[in-house]
Amino acid sequence: MALxxxxxxxxxxxxxxxxxxxxxxxxxxxxxxxxxxxSQWFYTADGELYTVQKKxxxxxxxxxxxxxxxxxxxxxxxxxxxQDNYFPEAEAGLASLKHKxxxxxxxxxxxxxxxxxxxxxxxxxxxxxxxxxxxxxKAAQRIYGPDEENFGWNMEMFAEAGKTPYVIVLMPDYxxxxxxxxxxxxxxxxxxxxxxxxxxxxxxIDRIVNGVSALRGVRRVIAEGDAPENEVPRxxxxxxxxxxxxxxxxxxxxxxxxAQSVRPAIEARITEVYRKxxxx
Numbered sequence: 001m002a003l004x005x006x007x008x009x010x011x012x013x014x015x016x017x018x019x020x021x022x023x024x025x026x027x028x029x030x031x032x033x034x035x036x037x038x039s040q041w042f043y044t045a046d047g048e049l050y051t052v053q054k055k056x057x058x059x060x061x062x063x064x065x066x067x068x069x070x071x072x073x074x075x076x077x078x079x080x081x082x083q084d085n086y087f088p089e090a091e092a093g094l095a096s097l098k099h100k101x102x103x104x105x106x107x108x109x110x111x112x113x114x115x116x117x118x119x120x121x122x123x124x125x126x127x128x129x130x131x132x133x134x135x136x137x138k139a140a141q142r143i144y145g146p147d148e149e150n151f152g153w154n155m156e157m158f159a160e161a162g163k164t165p166y167v168i169v170l171m172p173d174y175x176x177x178x179x180x181x182x183x184x185x186x187x188x189x190x191x192x193x194x195x196x197x198x199x200x201x202x203x204x205i206d207r208i209v210n211g212v213s214a215l216r217g218v219r220r221v222i223a224e225g226d227a228p229e230n231e232v233p234r235x236x237x238x239x240x241x242x243x244x245x246x247x248x249x250x251x252x253x254x255x256x257x258x259a260q261s262v263r264p265a266i267e268a269r270i271t272e273v274y275r276k277x278x279x280x
Contacts, residue, residue, distance in 0.1 A: 001218040010043055010190055010209035013073055016217035021045035021064050024193050024202055025146040025154075027216060031196075032157050038196035041213045045070065046143075046191040048204045049088075049096055050107075050175045057107040057172035058097070059204070061142050066096040069188050076188065080207045085178060086188035093186030103142040107172040109135030118174045119205050123166045126158035143167060143202050158200070165200045198267060208271075 003022065006012050013021060022030075024044045031037045047067030049060040062068075068088040069076040076086040088096075096102060111133065112120030124132070124140045129151075132140055144158075144165070145151035158165060170189070179187055192203040192213065250270060 003216055004219055005040065005042075005214040005216050006219060007212065007214050009077075009211060009213075010069075010215075011073065011077055012215050013043075013070055015220055016215060017220050019064065020217035021070070022216040023063065023146075024143050024191065025150065027193055028144050028154050028157075028200075029150050032153060037216075038161075038200075041195050042193045043206070043209075043213050043215050044191040044193050045217075046204075047096065048189040048191055048206075049093060049102075050170055050179075050187040050189070051093065051097065051185060052176050052179060053097075055106075057175055059105045059107050059110075059139070059169060060097045061103045061105070061139070061204070062096050062099065063101045066099045066102055068092055068096055068186075069190050076190075077209055080190065080209050084207045085182075087182060087184040088186050088188050090185040093188075097186075103138060103146075105139045106135050107169065107175065109133065110139065110169060111136070112169060112171060114171060115168075117171065119168055119170050121166045121168045121201070123164060124155075124158075125164050126155035129155055139167060139169075161196060163196060163199050165194075165202065167202045167204060169204050194267075194271075201267070203271075 001017065001020075003020070006015050008015075022042070022044065023046050027037060027042055027044060045064040045067060047060075047062035047064075047069060049062060049068065051058050051060070064070060069080075069086055071092075072086075072088065076088075079086045097104065110122050112122055114120040122136050122139075124136075124144065129137070129140070141148065141151045144154045170187075175187060179185065189204065190206040190209050192206040194201045194203070
């Protein structure tokens with residue numbers, strides 16, 4: 001069974017065989033040899049879980065089996081589109097947080113560049129990875145690795161392509177305030193990977209899950225007569241566009257004259273507004 005790009009909103013996850021939905025590290029590694037993937041935006045299988053524990057303000061990056069948004073896709077989709085955040089059950093959140101495959105990062109240790117009151121980012125310069133602090137390196141290697149060897153190869157790819165990716169993450173104060181005001185222990189978001197026409201940033205705060213993008217995995221084969229009676233219609237098979245302009249063209253219009261210090265915030269806002277156009 002071959003990997004393919006399934007186009008749609010995050011509910012298109014139901015069209016994939018369990019365990020085949022590709023993570024950001026897998027997509028990044030495949031982009032070395034499969035250059036066609038560099039021009040595509042992707043939802044990814046990575047779970048983004050935020051919490052405040054005794055050890056501090058934590059960001060947990062999970063694999064697909066521990067991704068609570070995907071495990072509870074219908075309810076998570078509803079909460080993310082209606083109220084911007086998904087609040088999983090505390091017991092499930094704790095299990096995902098403590099799983100051996102989950103990478104847990106100290107949010108304050110990331111030293112985020114603040115974009116607004118909700119989120120910030122840190123830069124992963126492929127030519128200066130030794131300048132990343134321990135928490136930044138832990139997150140960057142999980143995202144663009146996941147091991148040291150693949151991380152090195154993928155950084156070489158970015159350097160050769162002239163790309164300096166960055167990672168967008170929720171701010172510690174936003175996490176604490178949101179959890180407190182909702183009397184919840186865990187906050188979940190989805191994940192999204194940019195293309196090379198921009199700088200291939202990774203969005204660990206995605207809540208615009210009704211936008212049209214691609215999910216890479218093995219498409220499920222449903223035997224004739226096995227389709228459920230209330231099957232969800234397949235998401236639209238179309239490229240994101242307003243009129244005749246796709247998102248990548250709009251972002252490309254920013255050009256090199258936009259300072260790198262503000263570019264992440266500008267691109268994130270344009271992308272968010274653009275993808276909201278597909279809200280159902």
